[in-house]
Amino acid sequence: MNITVIWTLAQKELRDALRNRWFLLYTAAFVGLSLALSYMSLAGAGIAGFAGFGRTAASLINLVLLIIPLMALTVGAQSLAHEQEQGTLAYLLAQPVTRVEVFAGKYLGLAMSLLASVGLGFGIAGVVLAISDGAGSPAAYVGLMGRTYLLSLAMLSVGVLVSAMSKRAGVAIGGGLFLWLAFVFLGDLGLMGTALTMRLSVGQLLWLSLLNPLQVFKMAAILDINATLDLLGPAGIYAMQEYGQRLRIIFLALMAAWIVLPALAAYARFQRRGDF
Amino acid sequence: MIECIDLTKRYGKFIAVDHLTLQVAERSALALWGANGAGKTTVIKCLLGLLRFEGAIRVDGLDVRRQGRAVRQRIGYVPQELAFYKEMTAVEMAAFYARLKGAPSERIDPVLEQVGLSEHLAKPVGALSGGMKQRLALGLALLSDPPVLVMDEPTSNLDAAARSQLLQLLAQVKTAGKTILFTSHRIEEVEALADAVAVMERGRLQFTCDSASLARRVGLRTQVKFIVPGHEVERALEVLQGEGLAARRNGIGVIVDVSHGEKARPIHTLSRARIEVIDFEVE
Incomplete structure (x- = not known):
């Protein structure tokens, strides 16, 4: 692998993302809402300190669950399909580059752009919290940001997989939006419906919910902030009793699997394609 | 320099290129001639490793399938439909592709000057005329000074003046000793550039001839x-x-x-x- 090629492509991808109006819109929405939530949570708490941070963190988790998957899925879905539709991908592959370099360069560039977006959102909200003396545990805040970034990478991998399977950007973005709906809304509804009709045990319900990376993020973030999952009800209590602090490793492994496996599948699909 | 041996490309039951065998000698120019759908562009795409194919293609003794990067390092490619990043300027585009090709950045200015784009370096590629874009494509192809130039209908979208300018440039490139493979259905282009012509029809090689006798052989x-x-x-x-x-x-x-x-x-x-x-x- 040629690192110069990968870095050149990553830089271009980052530059393109920063020119992409949808990406800018999502970033602006994320930054604006993070800022508003931080301010309102602290104002509503009436006092600074951990109570303010817990409230802000809970609000941020919900914001992240809505916006970050949408942003990462759509930029990922556009990546390969848009270039193929424009014809630029074929021209790129006609250069002395390999497909693994093109894939890695694009993924790295998009990952950097998501890091910039997440960093900006959390950074500005963090400054507000710090000024208001409501940052609580800085480590917990940084941990939440780190988990958010991992979630964005997982959703990016899924988006790139959709892109590798589509020839048209419109179809890929449609697929990305459908998956966003499925992860954010249909996942919860489906889980509730399945639990009721199949009479699932608490353990089965826990593992079924962990198939959704958004649930993994949510549980991991709550565990970081509260040190327990009791507020999630029976499934949370069961998880704490059964796995205890091993849950942190389980959550990390699941998130890593959601990042790596779709990315590998996307690369395998891209590598096999012979229709450029 | 370029060898296609029993090259076949199938799309399901449709055979786009059918057992094509041909050679292009070093420092010579071969034109692939044929109507739309004859399989000319497919041959080029196979050569660049963009399509899977049966048979073998070798460039400078290197196998396209197993040594794709090394093969593409030896090829400068000018596509039929220019697919550029429109928001980049001409010089940004040249710098981007120079890095991908491993070409020294000192090559950028002389090459852009050679193709007559020195006064348009700061223009976004989307704002360049068709002729300028085609000359930019040629410039990008020459950045790493590759021994082989592969072009797909290089003048098909150009007006007469731009076509004439590009043909003059290509004649200079040929004189500099490049091996050239290009597709065309314009007789003046073939006569100006090619030493030999491979006439294709429905994916099959019909015959090869010298460029001077092409018009008579195909009854143009x-x-x-x-x-x-x-x-x-x-x-x-x-x-x-x-x-x-x-x-x-x-x-x-x-x-x-x-x-x-x-x-x-x-x-x-x-x-x-x-x-x-x-x-x-x-x-």
Whole structure:
């Protein structure tokens, strides 16, 4: 692998993302809402300190669950399909580059752009919290940001997989939006419906919910902030009793699997394609 | 320098290239000639490793399938449809592709000057004319000074002036000793650049010949339109048809269908009959 090629492509991808109006819109929405939530949570708490941070963190988790998957899925879905539709991908592959370099360069560039977006959102909200003396545990805040970034990478991998399977950007973005709906809304509804009709045990319900990376993020973030999952009800209590602090490793492994496996599948699909 | 051995490309049951075997010698230029759908572009895409294929393709002794990067390192490619990042400027684009090709950045300015784009470096690629874009594509292909130039219909989207400019540039490139493989269906392009021509039809190689005999071998015909004084149109038709030329009236003029090497014959015929030719146009 040629690192110069990968870095050149990553830089271009980052530059393109920063020119992409949808990406800018999502970033602006994320930054604006993070800022508003931080301010309102602290104002509503009436006092600074951990109570303010817990409230802000809970609000941020919900914001992240809505916006970050949408942003990462759509930029990922556009990546390969848009270039193929424009014809630029074929021209790129006609250069002395390999497909693994093109894939890695694009993924790295998009990952950097998501890091910039997440960093900006959390950074500005963090400054507000710090000024208001409501940052609580800085480590917990940084941990939440780190988990958010991992979630964005997982959703990016899924988006790139959709892109590798589509020839048209419109179809890929449609697929990305459908998956966003499925992860954010249909996942919860489906889980509730399945639990009721199949009479699932608490353990089965826990593992079924962990198939959704958004649930993994949510549980991991709550565990970081509260040190327990009791507020999630029976499934949370069961998880704490059964796995205890091993849950942190389980959550990390699941998130890593959601990042790596779709990315590998996307690369395998891209590598096999012979229709450029 | 370039060898295709039993090259076959199938799309399901459709065979786009059918057991094609051909060679391009070092420092020579071969044109792939054929109508749309003959399989010319597919051959180029296989050569660049963009399509999976059966058979073998070697460039400078390197196998396209197993040594794709090394093969593409030796090829400068000019596509038929220019697919550029429109928001980049010409010089940004050149810098981007120079890095991908591992070409030194000092090559950028001389190459862009060679293709006549020195005054347009800061323009976004989307704002360049068709001829400029094509010259930029040629410049990008030459950045790493590759021994092989592969072009897909290099002048197909250009007007006459831009076509002439590009052909002059390509003639210089050929003189510099590049091995050239290009697809075309324009006879003047083939005559100007190619040493040999491989004629394809429905994915199969029909025959190869030298470029000078292509027009005769494929029975190429040209239409020449003459404008003559209105009162001479009928007599011009009679004279031309009397010479065995396929002539017919077309508005205020006469159209004559001639074989490729006979474009001057109707002019001589009209001149001998003392019929004034006000203007003419070759189509």
